[in-house]
Amino acid sequence: MQGYDKYAYEPFAVTVDLAVFTIREGRLHVLLVERGEQPYAGRRALPGGFVRPDEAAEAAARRELAEETGLADVAGLHLEQLRTYSEPDRDPRMRIVSVAFTALVPDAPEAQAGSDAARADWLPYGEHRPSYAPLAFDHDRILADAHERVGAKLEYTGLATAFCPPEFTLGELRQVYQAVWGAELDPANFRRKVLATPGLVEAVPGAARLTGGRGKPAALYRAGDAAALHPPLLRPEGRP
Amino acid sequence: MQGYDKYAYEPFAVTVDLAVFTIREGRLHVLLVERGEQPYAGRRALPGGFVRPDEAAEAAARRELAEETGLADVAGLHLEQLRTYSEPDRDPRMRIVSVAFTALVPDAPEAQAGSDAARADWLPYGEHRPSYAPLAFDHDRILADAHERVGAKLEYTGLATAFCPPEFTLGELRQVYQAVWGAELDPANFRRKVLATPGLVEAVPGAARLTGGRGKPAALYRAGDAAALHPPLLRPEGRP
DNA sequence: GCAAAAGTGTTATAGATACACCCATGG
DNA sequence: CCATGGGTGTATCTATAACACTTTTGC
Structure with missing residues (x-):
């Protein structure tokens, strides 16, 4: 010793x-x-x-x-x-x-x-x-630090998928961002952004599911393998 | 107890x-x-x-x-x-x-x-x-984790100024980014980006200094008060 | 048919990139 | 006068934001 x-x-x-x-x-x-x-x-x-x-x-x-x-x-x-x-x-x-x-x-x-x-x-x-x-x-x-960290990591990692079940819709994924950031996101632009980011999600071919009980059934996706997002998905209005 | x-x-x-x-x-x-x-x-x-x-x-x-x-x-x-x-x-x-x-x-x-x-x-x-x-x-x-963390924080915080003396030139600030990231940055674009980011640096009026012993004397800047950078200054080529 | 959510299209603006070029200094 | 680094201008491309519009479902 x-x-x-x-x-x-x-x-x-x-x-x-x-x-x-x-x-x-x-x-x-x-x-x-x-x-x-x-x-x-x-x-x-x-x-x-x-x-x-x-x-x-x-x-x-x-x-x-x-x-x-x-x-x-x-x-x-x-x-x-x-x-x-x-x-x-x-x-x-x-x-x-x-x-x-x-x-x-x-x-x-x-x-x-x-x-x-x-x-x-x-x-x-x-x-x-x-x-x-x-x-x-x-x-x-500690809780405030954790919340800030999660919010920040959603911007530049695929972390949001960790809140979702194995298969999820893009609407569900968007709700994760909205819930954590406390901000509304444009569904159309969010969709394009997510699909344009390589490795964030991958489509489950043919699968679809109703989400809110209403509306058109949404295609299903799985979490991708990307650790980092390029370009990042920045929250609106800088840091809240 | x-x-x-x-x-x-x-x-x-x-x-x-x-x-x-x-x-x-x-x-x-x-x-x-x-x-x-x-x-x-x-x-x-x-x-x-x-x-x-x-x-x-x-x-x-x-x-x-x-x-x-x-x-x-x-x-x-x-x-x-x-x-x-x-x-x-x-x-x-x-x-x-x-x-x-x-x-x-x-x-x-x-x-x-x-x-x-x-x-x-x-x-x-x-x-x-x-x-x-x-x-x-x-x-x-630990050292590898620290290096990765510093490289990542340069992208979205004003951390690079912590490597600089109280007054520094934009060339010196650029060398910080280049040294940490191991990548070359275009001086012209770097300059514009830094000056366009509110709170990253503030000019020291009238002050100038030679840097490499050669060339035009460079204007001096002080660290700004911004904690977070919007938009971020992303390193080239994603994560190395 | 109507409301609701998915999904596509379009346009305007902002930011990034790649260079060309001028400026001021030491040698 | 030339090499060197500071600093400006500009054309091009890509990303984002805002919004109109179509599609498919439950009620």
Whole structure:
């Protein structure tokens, strides 16, 4: 161990926090738990938990994602590191360094309350808490950072398809952009843009499906293999 | 402490690693140390160190940046969290979670060897190690991630000015882009693009300076206040 | 038939690209 | 006077935005 003393310092605890988003009825929703214990008992918070001694933060995040969403095939879900929050006073109990992740979930079954949570719910982003009840710890900031990151990544990656089921219509894909950006997009121009971007989506030949119950059935597409979009699909009006 | 036992687990150590870039003679350079101790003694590595019990990772990173570069006014330098590396076996000694940062430095005085390093040097990126001698730990990956992140952020932020002294010419700014992207840019079009982007740079009235020792003296500019660039300044040929 | 959503067409404008060319300086 | 880098002009092409219009479905 070459002069190391593992116990010389007050130890750090390492946790993961998750900002899990989905689209429901054309609106962006976020998964929040209600804390059952002090501190912040009864307050809403991001799901999360401790990193175990032998697992990477990514593995811990995926484990928590499976527990809280109740989804079976968590392996294929989009999970991405956001950043790490390490202010010494961010948890009143002890020194906790938290690695935050953003996850994108296509369809949303009802949420499962995890071990330390009283309940877990999908809530519409923007109405997920009353103004007088901030989220626990620094989770308001983490959630805002996550939302901004997702919005930015929609511009220059194929990330939006991570919100969609395996086969989807261009109208559904457009709703993803509209829900995350909070802006209306011209269906005609959106369609052309998406189809002109190589690798964003690929057509499922012959397949079609009704979307809103009304209107012409829409052709189906699958997610493409492009990581980056050229040119990017910029949101209107610069950064909101 | 509500049922917590701080010492129940093998403790995590938390460190910071820094990918510090600068431009020298039109080429991108990275700051690397040579390790004096096992493991990886004699190998090059990113500068870094332990996060102290009462400081945030950002503070630790800035402290290490001051130590290794020997710069006085480290407060104004661009320092940005990259991501956190937490694979359980990334350090053979113990469980170390490392928060990686990217720093951008304008001019580059000679580097200072820190406490645990035999020496520290600015090395041209791409020739910073022989192919048979990878960097210590997972630092090759961290450095590659940092380079990609910087290249991407030049496209849609005013980050390039962080590599420049307080007053700079558009030729110098263009060299930043060229050095990071490894691509030639048309001076005329670059100039127009930069000046057309609101908030990227602002002119210093009347000031001019020779750059290459030859040619017409160039007007001087200061960094603007824009965080995001609209429209973005995309690198040629998509992602390299 | 009417409303709603998919899909096509058209035009105007803005931005990018590729060059030609002039300007001011050191040697 | 020439090499070098700064700076302007301009033609061409491509991307975007705004909108009119047609198609196919459920009610």
